[in-house]
Amino acid sequence: MASKEITYKEQPFQLSYELVNPAQEPVLLVLHGWGSNKEIMKQAFAKTLPEYKHIYLDMPGFGKSTNEMILTTEDYANIVKLFLDELGVRATIAMGHSFGGKVSTLLDTPCLVLLSSAGVVTVKPWSVKIKIATFKLLKPLGMKKIRELFVAPDAQGMSHEMYETFKNVVDEDFEASFAKSQSRALCFWGKEDTATPLYTGEKIAGLIENSEFYPLDGDHFFFLKHSAFIAQTITEQCISPKAKL
Template sequence: MAIKHLVIEGKSFELSYELVNPTKTKDILFLHGWGSNKDIMKMAFSNYFKDFRHIYLDMPGFGKTQNLYVLNTNDYSKIVKEFLKSLNSNCVAIAGHSFGGKVATLLNPENLILLSSAGILEEKSLKVKIKIFFAKLLNNLGLKNFTKVFRSKDVDKMSENMYATFKNVVDEDFSSNFEAFSNKAFIFWGEEDSATSLESGEKIASLIKNSSFTSYIGDHYFFLKNAENISKRVEDGIS
């Protein structure tokens, strides 16, 4: 594990990252999803993509990289872009899982690998809608501290700045970003994914013209059991 210190737009970050196959000259960057970290991406892919130098990064607020600020997805893309510059990276491909898929898309790589990417707005369940209603009501009544009872387990332990960041990124519609992406995209999905539905993956594939779409039996973390096949498909498709 290594640390890269960067100051971006007045904000200071100590980015935790790890390299695999460090002597290779072509890079592939792996970006984790919300609430995750670089270790899960390394667990899945470190034994594959043998001809590439792997870059595994803990984005700010996750894993071993702290975050003291309120950020949005565009901020994350700027941070990762500067991080790659600091490594003099020849990054020919970026793989992004869930939230990481949105960041990867903004970075406009030559080869984009989306793993159950976030970015398509989906209808919320009635239970979630009720929670949002009461949380907003309490907030409007000046009872902000009581809104924590309506937070999901995923965000219950977040710091206030990361919760504010979560609210910035959770309901973004990235349809126009996917549609504007003109390079090659490899889209992979879990058929039983309840976090980002299979229909969302199919929509992203329809929006990105130069893309391929492959689904697997599995949930939001389907790639843990299918990394070998995913890697082969990408390597065979990279020009």
């Protein structure tokens, strides 16, 4: 494991990362989802795609990487680009899970691999709508533990900066960014995913002109069971001489 310090908007970030197959030249960048870290992604894919140098990165505020700023998804993408510049590499493939899928989309790599990516706003059930309305009603009263009671589990226990960042990105409509993508996109999805439902993956694949959609058994972390198939598909669609790039 290594770390690299970069400066973005006059703010230093200490970014933790790990390389697999460091002697290889082509680069596979792997980005985790919200509330996660590089370790789960490495667990899934470290033994696949040996012809690529893998970069597993803890994005700012997650794992062992620091963050003391309120960020947007675009900020995350800019920070990742600076990080790659500091390493002196360009990613051929960007792979992103959930929130990491949105960040990966903004990197404009030749090949984009989305794993149950966030970015399509879903209709909230009435129970969630009631929670939101109640939270807004009680917020001016300054009642203790309101955040613990009403904030999503993904946001609990966060610093002020990360909580405000979470609010920036959680219900972000990313459809225009998907539609602008010029990458060759492979969209893999868990059929039983409730965090980013299957229909959102179908919509994203429809928005990206050069894309393929692969529904697979499993939930939001389906890729842990299907890493071999995902890697094989990447090889066939993005790496082999017959790849449709």
